[in-house]
Amino acid sequence: MGEHASLPASPEAVLFDCDGVVLDSEVLWDRAEVEFLARRGIVFDSARTKPLITGLGMTAGILLLQEQYGLPGDIEELSRERIEIVRGFFERELRFTEGFLDFFETRIRGRFRTCIATSMSADIFAVADRRLGISHLFDGRVYFPSHVGGRAKPEPDLFLYAAAQLAAPPERCVVIEDSPRGIEAGRRAGMRVIGLATTHPRELIANADVVVGSFVEMDAKLS
Secondary structure, rough: OHHHOOOOOOEEEEEEEOEEOOEHHHHHHHHHHHHHOOOOOOOOHHHHHHHHHOOOOOOHHHHHHHHHOOOOOOHHHHHHHHHHEEEEEEEEHHOOOOOHHHHHHHHHOOOOOEEEEEOOOOOHHHHHHHHHHHHOOOOOOOOOOOHHOOOOOHHHHHHHHHHHOOOOHHEEEEEEEEEHHHHHHHHHHOOEEEEEEEOHHHHHHHHHOOOOOOOHHHHHHHH
């Protein structure tokens, strides 16, 4: 796998993850985790937690934090607090990942069928959408685990559902992901996966068919 595997000779669809791929949001999530835990006198251990929490939905993320840090409290109340912290960062500072817009406009739009398939909560995505107009770029094709009964990555259901909405067979789809969970989901869906090393080092996403460090580097992979 990694740099030596091939992508489809003529893919029909490109399925984008959102956090860390379309959006330069992972640093904001990190700052939110720091603040959320600091309110409880806990130091966020990025090296231990980040690889596991990336790509999780809100409830699953709280369960992981409870498991790792012994957080007391009601899951729903903790989720609401965490969402509000993230929302504030998104409303003030969110931007597209460097190189994404140019890559999308010059290499993707009009050439491939596209969508977003994300584990973000719909509420948080709505904040991002108001700020940056993401839905407009993808003509409203944005899919969440709620579309597949809550089955989030690494389950393949979300990518398979998205491919069906695009009328593209899985083997003709390319997934662009930044997380180990998302990469696993794409591969389990029978799709080729480009791992974007914006969030994690290359060795943590080495299960992707191709690993790149930026959208500039990705440009040559969809020729």
